[in-house]
Amino acid sequence: MKTILRLVIFTIFAYATAIxxxxxxxxIKGKAYIPLYGRDSMKVSINDFxxxxxxxxxxxxxxxxKKYPKWQKSNAIKLFVDESYLRDWKSDTLLNSNQKxxxxxxxxxxxxxxxxxxxxxxRLPTVDEWEYVAMADEKMADARIQKNYNAFILSxxxxxxSFNQTIGSTFKNYWNVYDLHGLVWEWTSDFNSVLIxxxxxxxxxxxxxxxxxxxxxxATDLMNYAAFMRYAIRGSLKAxxxxxxxxxxxxxxxxxx
Amino acid sequence: MNLLKSLWILIxxxxxxxxxxNKESNELAILDTxxxxxxxxxDAELTSPPFVPAPVGNRTAKKLLVNMEILEKEGTMTxxxxxxxxxFGGSVPGSFIRTRVGDLVEFTLSNHPDxxxxxxxxxxxxxxxxxxxxxxxVAPGHNKTFSFKTLNPGLYxxxxxxxxxxxxxxxxxxxxxxVEPEGGLPKVDKEYYIMQGDFYTKGENGEKGLQPFDMTxxxxxxxxxxxxxxxxxxxxxxxxxxxxxxxxxxxxxxxGGPNLTSSFHVIGEIFDKVNIEGGDMxxxxxxxxxxxxxxxxxxxxxxxxxxxxxxxxxxxxxAFNKGALGMLKVIGKENKNIYSxxxxxxxxxxxxxxxxxxxxxxxxxxxxxxxxxxxAQKIADGKQVYMTTCFACxxxxxxxxxxxxxxxxxxxxxxxxxxxxxxxxxxxxTGEITVNGNKYNSVMTKQTLTDVEVADVMxxxxxxxxxxxxxxxxxTVKEVxxxx
Numbered sequence: 061m062k063t064i065l066r067l068v069i070f071t072i073f074a075y076a077t078a079i080x081x082x083x084x085x086x087x088i089k090g091k092a093y094i095p096l097y098g099r100d101s102m103k104v105s106i107n108d109f110x111x112x113x114x115x116x117x118x119x120x121x122x123x124x125x126k127k128y129p130k131w132q133k134s135n136a137i138k139l140f141v142d143e144s145y146l147r148d149w150k151s152d153t154l155l156n157s158n159q160k161x162x163x164x165x166x167x168x169x170x171x172x173x174x175x176x177x178x179x180x181x182x183r184l185p186t187v188d189e190w191e192y193v194a195m196a197d198e199k200m201a202d203a204r205i206q207k208n209y210n211a212f213i214l215s216x217x218x219x220x221x222s223f224n225q226t227i228g229s230t231f232k233n234y235w236n237v238y239d240l241h242g243l244v245w246e247w248t249s250d251f252n253s254v255l256i257x258x259x260x261x262x263x264x265x266x267x268x269x270x271x272x273x274x275x276x277x278x279a280t281d282l283m284n285y286a287a288f289m290r291y292a293i294r295g296s297l298k299a300x301x302x303x304x305x306x307x308x309x310x311x312x313x314x315x316x317x
Numbered sequence: 318m319n320l321l322k323s324l325w326i327l328i329x330x331x332x333x334x335x336x337x338x339n340k341e342s343n344e345l346a347i348l349d350t351x352x353x354x355x356x357x358x359x360d361a362e363l364t365s366p367p368f369v370p371a372p373v374g375n376r377t378a379k380k381l382l383v384n385m386e387i388l389e390k391e392g393t394m395t396x397x398x399x400x401x402x403x404x405f406g407g408s409v410p411g412s413f414i415r416t417r418v419g420d421l422v423e424f425t426l427s428n429h430p431d432x433x434x435x436x437x438x439x440x441x442x443x444x445x446x447x448x449x450x451x452x453x454x455v456a457p458g459h460n461k462t463f464s465f466k467t468l469n470p471g472l473y474x475x476x477x478x479x480x481x482x483x484x485x486x487x488x489x490x491x492x493x494x495x496v497e498p499e500g501g502l503p504k505v506d507k508e509y510y511i512m513q514g515d516f517y518t519k520g521e522n523g524e525k526g527l528q529p530f531d532m533t534x535x536x537x538x539x540x541x542x543x544x545x546x547x548x549x550x551x552x553x554x555x556x557x558x559x560x561x562x563x564x565x566x567x568x569x570x571x572x573g574g575p576n577l578t579s580s581f582h583v584i585g586e587i588f589d590k591v592n593i594e595g596g597d598m599x600x601x602x603x604x605x606x607x608x609x610x611x612x613x614x615x616x617x618x619x620x621x622x623x624x625x626x627x628x629x630x631x632x633x634x635x636a637f638n639k640g641a642l643g644m645l646k647v648i649g650k651e652n653k654n655i656y657s658x659x660x661x662x663x664x665x666x667x668x669x670x671x672x673x674x675x676x677x678x679x680x681x682x683x684x685x686x687x688x689x690x691x692x693a694q695k696i697a698d699g700k701q702v703y704m705t706t707c708f709a710c711x712x713x714x715x716x717x718x719x720x721x722x723x724x725x726x727x728x729x730x731x732x733x734x735x736x737x738x739x740x741x742x743x744x745x746x747t748g749e750i751t752v753n754g755n756k757y758n759s760v761m762t763k764q765t766l767t768d769v770e771v772a773d774v775m776x777x778x779x780x781x782x783x784x785x786x787x788x789x790x791x792x793t794v795k796e797v798x799x800x801x
Contacts, residue, residue: 142459144430144458211529214529214530214532215529216433217433217434218401218433218488218529218530219389219401219433220388220389220390220401220429220431220432220433245433285481285484285532288480288481289434289480289481291480292434292435292479292480293434293435293456295435295454296435296454296455296456297456301456301458301459302458303430303456303457303458304430304431304457304458305432305433305457
């Protein structure tokens with residue numbers, strides 16, 4: 061009896077905190093689309109889902125590690141994180157003085173990001189889902205042909221040292237989602253499903269789709285160049301890796317349909 | 318006697334045979350570089366351009382540890398123009414690596430945590446998949462180690478080969494690795510490291526501010542900057558490379574590209590020796606050597622006289638308009654036997670030394686009676702002249718080209734003053750004029766037509782397209798010609 065009561069109380073408590081920590085999400089209306097540079101050049105179907113409006117922040121992740129000490133810097137299992145995990149933090153539960161609460165969390169591994177989302181009843185987006193939302197600009201759901209939009213993305217990719225900005229500092233896109241471009245790279249659940257060996261020229265042989273992607277590059281097709289770079293960074297990662305420019309956000313399936 | 322003869326022949330033949338044998342064993346030694354024994358470990362000395370590490374001399378082959386860091390950082394392209402370079406070791410071109418044949422190079426590539434992109438390295442000196450690229454693909458904040466044995470001596474390019482490859486190279490990710498032969502290269506007095514590269518910026522050459530990479534221009538191979546060592550002026554003024562009279566200078570010259578082939582030349586010097594394409598073949602007495610993108614050459618020359626010698630890409634507009642210009646300053650004693658400098662200054666008279674007067678070109682022609690052709694004939698002949706001389710700009714029906722070339726069709730400017738019009742044909746016209754209410758500001762060159770042709774074509778124009786039907790006589794043309 062006592063155990064059951066405890067369990068109930070715990071569940072309620074856990075539920076309540078989960079609600080509290082729940083960051084704002086917006087609904088993304090799914091559709092079939094051709095990824096810029098995907099596993100095949102056929103259309104991919106996206107179901108309706110909810111996506112976090114902002115990347116997960118330092119503040120949110122701080123709350124998470126306080127609640128789940130196993131993800132604190134000194135406790136995290138080395139199989140799941142590399143040596144740079146939460147590297148800039150002052151201690152297990154303290155940010156460094158130059159880190160802002162509302163900056164995106166970075167230096168986290170895929171395992172940590174996945175666990176965070178799951179603890180909130182969410183999950184990491186797939187590459188296709190992420191790319192689907194990210195192809196929107198302020199006004200259009202698919203802005204891949206817009207020159208300015210592409211130039212903006214490329215200019216961010218080119219410049220080093222742009223971390224430590226705060227969430228919401230870039231544009232709000234068609235789906236009311238912020239910061240997909242121009243703030244940090246973001247983890248996806250299947251980041252390593254497109255195999256880029258690092259020898260991009262050889263990839264041309266091993267994966268015909270990559271060939272299509274690279275062959276499509278021409279002066280009017282800047283977006284492919286940008287996508288190429290996103291896939292390159294994903295290809296260079298392992299699940300335990302952490303990076304100063306790599307954060308994440310969560311998504312949730314739409315259970316209503 | 319006969320016996321002696323055959324003995325001689327025998328000796329000769331055996332000599333020849335042993336010669337052949339010697340050659341064979343030499344070739345075998347070259348083929349066996351994979352088995353060169355390594356003894357000991359050392360850290361490689363890496364240098365930024367234009368400097369190179371110390372020669373290998375006669376050291377044995379070793380395990381050579383190379384640690385290279387990738388840095389994405391903002392730098393100066395030319396005064397007032399900034400550019401974000403991606404670099405091997407913080408410089409463009411990247412650090413110079415010096416090895417000898419048979420070395421086992423253990424290469425660690427570290428990608429700085431502040432960087433945004435994954436990178437790798439393809440060294441042309443590597444025998445193996447991707448030249449190392451496959452094994453060195455590294456995310457920011459990580460490093461990768463791989464090793465390779467240097468099998469072939471020569472000067473090789475290395476570069477980043479991460480997608481999009483062209484962009485990584487265009488942003489400065491290239492450098493040189495030298496593999497010296499057994500015993501090292503012959504000793505020289507000065508050695509330098511120079512690498513050419515082409516850059517593509519959003520703004521035109523010279524446009525101020527931080528300039529992003531322009532992929533469209535890169536694909537069109539329309540370079541805004543073509544430079545030595547990553548920026549305009551990296552080798553000029555205080556940054557010039559130096560030598561003393563009498564010294565032998567060796568330049569390790571590479572070309573990172575991504576697109577353009579270099580026609581490398583030093584103004585006022587002849588290369589005594591060139592290792593063509595960085596390989597074994599040596600050419601002597603070379604004026605300009607071609608260095609393909611992704612290739613290199615070793616050039617050597619003795620500097621006999623003092624002065625500033627200009628290094629250029631002899632595709633010369635790149636040198637004087639896009640930055641491909643460097644300097645070698647040589648100090649020491651002049652040698653008048655080799656180069657005199659200015660010996661004498663004088664006045665040049667093509668006709669000889671006597672006092673000359675300028676020829677009078679405005680001889681007043683005697684207004685001779687010229688047989689005037691009938692009007693119809695003049696118009697017909699004039700049309701011929703028009704179609705060969707005037708048509709390109711003023712167009713078939715005299716309509717001209719809006720904003721560029723004024724019309725002759727119902728032209729108020731033309732009809733207002735016949736002599737002015739003749740003058741324009743004879744002398745050309747530059748500057749703004751207003752024709753039929755529109756302003757034009759371009760150049761018409763002086764036409765080389767005979768007086769009769771001018772009269773014909775003017776008559777044709779005046780008798781076409783609603784103009785005032787003036788019949789321009791040859792005498793009027795002469796009059797205009799002589800009036801000033």
